[in-house]
Amino acid sequence: MTAPALRPYLPADAAALAEIFRISIDELTQEDYGEAQREAWISIADDPAAFATRLGKGLTIIASLDGEPVGFASLVGNEELDLLYVTPDAAGQGVGSTLVDALERLASARGSKALMTNASDTARPFFEKRGYIAQSRNTVLINGEWLANTSMTKTLAANANVKGS
Ligand SMILES: CC(C)(COP(=O)(O)OP(=O)(O)OC[C@H]1O[C@@H](n2cnc3c(N)ncnc32)[C@H](O)[C@@H]1OP(=O)(O)O)[C@@H](O)C(=O)NCCC(=O)NCCS
Secondary structure (H helix, E strand, O other): OOOOEEEEOOHHHHHHHHHHHHHHHHHHOOOOOOHHHHHHHHHHHHOHHHHHHHHHHOEEEEEEEOOEEEEEEEEEOOOEEEEEEEOHHHOOOOHHHHHHHHHHHHHHHOOOOEEEEEEEOOOHHHHHHOOOEEEEEEEEEEOOEEEEEEEEEEEOOOOOOOOOO
16 A cells, blocks of 8 residues: 655645545445434535635645545644544545544654544544543533543653754
């Protein structure tokens, strides 16, 4: 399998990433969230300006396979993984791991000791495999629907291999 290529997000990518966000939630989270919950979650991308602002809030990176964006993730304030979405066609091929590896290394190189994320129930096993520990269960109200997630943290290895980046 080809390794995904990584690059930083640019404002011109916002529409493509909104589409990845929608299809990822709609198809990959069906076992964990009902239809109304998924629709509410997806509606976060309905306001293009607000979605672009969220993407630009932290450092967002895009993973591509054969030149096509297939996933993205954001690091906010060097201590929080905010967004992590992979297209269903590319799921299970290491794209999520490549994205989170890169952001963990970056956060560590910038001096962060730990990372936190509010993991969806779908993503929780992915984060557990990477050494994230569940801290609290949350329910958040999104456009009239309550969705559960789990706050998780991981202690980062000191200054992980990216000196000078
Ligand atoms: C969670 C998500 C980003 C994982 O991306 P991915 O590219 O499929 O993950 P990878 O292929 O890198 O998987 C890495 C490991 O985690 C495991 N894993 C990934 N998703 C999993 C899931 N839903 N359940 C159990 N294990 C999972 C993989 O089996 C793999 O294990 P391995 O190393 O033993 O083979 C993807 O499923 C997704 O976009 N989900 C929907 C959106 C979502 O919930 N985002 C998180 C918001 S907090």
